[in-house]
Amino acid sequence: MAYGQGTRLPGESASKLGHLAVVKSPWVKALIAEFESALPQEGDPSGSTWSSFSSENVQSLSRVWAVDGSFVSVKAAQHPPREVAFVKTALLAIDRARLDAIDKEHPHPLLLQDVLRDSAVFHATVFPLKNVRTPLGTNYDAVRHIIRDSMRIxxxxxxxxxxxxxxxxxxxxxxxxxxxxxxxxxxxxxxxGLPINTDEGQCPKCDGVVFLTDMLGFHLDMDEESAPDSVASAYMLMMELLMLFTAIRIFWGHSDKSLVTDTLFIKDGPLTLRSQYSKLVPGLRAFLQHAKEIERPVHVIGQEKSGAFFDHLASIVRFPPPHSRDEPTSYSVLSHDFVRREVYRSPDLQNPYGSRTNWGEKLYVKFDPGTYMVLNVPTGNYNEAGTFPLADDLIGLDRILATLPSLISHKHEGALFPVELANGIASLSNYPSAKILQHFMEAPLG
Ligand SMILES: [Zn+2]
Known part of the structure; x- marks a missing residue:
């Protein structure tokens, strides 16, 4: 879309619009009047409701797992230019006791090494994007096989x-x-679908071999309209989810039944799966509901560092307490009605908010005057009511809020230290270096 640069020109006053015929519309007039008045707001115009949190008698969680990922596309300087995408994801386990010993602003490298030793796992793979042919088959089949093999190996x-x-x-x-x-x-x-526990099957119509990984639907992101790197970004998000749930699955099956519940699992980004990937959402909700019902609740959060919720929170965060560092943390659980009315400002009556795609609900938290976050927390079963969720519906909210203050980074505003560490491992900007990637590209492929 054009007009992108308009956002950089807030100084251009609205009255310049005066000569446009459209200004005769009372809706446009009201909008311009709003711009021109620009009175300082005295209260939160969205009317969010905040509660104060006390960690008294709440047991914090003793272990933390965090996951993050990145991807980058690399072009070789050849004609036609060949292009591939590298994806890397990292999962990191941290013991709170060891983490507490670290200065979150200037972490001592040796202590940091100690925390990270034997506790980080990473996964990486590469996809063909443009002008890359392998002798094994088309790009389409190459990507399907690479996804299956990367996950299985x-x-x-x-x-x-x-x-x-x-x-x-x-x-x-x-x-x-x-x-x-x-x-x-x-x-x-x-x-x-595929029968229980199978790795592959046969399409009943065309007899073609279909893999379990085809069930996720990456091939639907490979049509001509898709951005060339959409498979890479979707694969990154899927691997983040699978890595986090690998930690959950292993703890779930552990003989020490309390392990899974005493741990905080952190995902960078919202607890959302879009379009075809949302077919996993009902299963994720069902598992978390089951865990809650048998009193082995699983504590998961997603943190959103950009987007509509982050922008909305940034615009209202000065209104609720705490206004000083001695005041307690406060939080606001966002109901579906609130999200529609105040964050998206577009009442969509056809679909209840997030019913197909979200496996967590939204929450704002303000820890101190300068530290605030948009979090997602699962509820288990979904409830489409406009007033849903309430604080009690969010799984383990008290224990999560009692744990987070010790994880706050002092390096970046509103960042969680374990996510920063996972990000450092998953980042492709320094590993492997862009030069090495390019060299790899220019070498002849088998
Ligand atoms: Zn078929």
Missing amino acids: DEDGAFYETLKWLAYKKWSKHPTNSPAFNCPHCHIEIKS
Whole structure:
């Protein structure tokens, strides 16, 4: 869209618009009047409701796992230019006791090394984007096979096992077939999904071989309209989810039944799966609901560092307490109605907010006058009511809020230290260096 540069010109006064015919519209007039008046606001215009939090008698969580990822596309200086995308994701385990010993502003490198030793796992792969051919087949098939092989090979298949655990509800007493999905060859919907615990099957219509990883639907991101790197970004998000749930799955099966509940699992970004990937959402909710019901609640948060919620919170955060560092933390749980009315400002009556895509609900937290965050916390089952959720619906909110203050980074505003560490490992900007990536690209491919 054009007009992008308009955002950089706030000084251009609205009265310049006076000669436009559209100003005759009372709606446009009201909008311009609002711009020109620009009175300082005296209260939160969105009317968010905040509660104060006390960590008294609340047990904080003793372990933290954080996941983050990155991807980068690299072009080789050849004609036609070949292009591939590298994806890297990292999962990091941290013991709170060891973390507490570290200065979050100037971490001592040796102490940091100690925290990270044997506690970080990373996963990386590469996808063809443009003008890359392998002797094995088309790009389309190459990407399908790379996804299957990358997930199955790494960490002896631990991440792939997690995909099966989620897709077939293997955590349940009654596992099921996989969710339905579209055949990557003939595109009809395979309604029955794949049978429990299988790695591949046959399309009932075209007899083509379909992999469990095809169920996720990356091939739908490879049509001509998609951005070339959309598979890479979708794969990164999926691997972040699978790595985090690998930690959850392993703790879930551990003989020490309290491990999973005494841990905070942190994902960078919202707890959302868009379009075809949302078929995993009902299973994620069902697992978290089941865990809650059998009194082994799993504490998961997602942190949003940009986007509509972050911008909204930044615009109102000066109104609620704490106004000084001695005041307690406060938080605001956002109901579906509030999200529609105040954050998106577009009442969509057809679909309840987040019903298809979200496995966590939204929450604002203000720890001190300068530290605030947009968090997502799961509720288990989804409830489409406009007044949902309330604080009690968010799984383990008290224990989460009692744990977060010790994880706040002093280097970046509103950042969580474990996410910063995971980000450092997952970042492709320094590893492997862009030069090495380019060299790799220019070397002849087998
Ligand atoms: Zn088919």
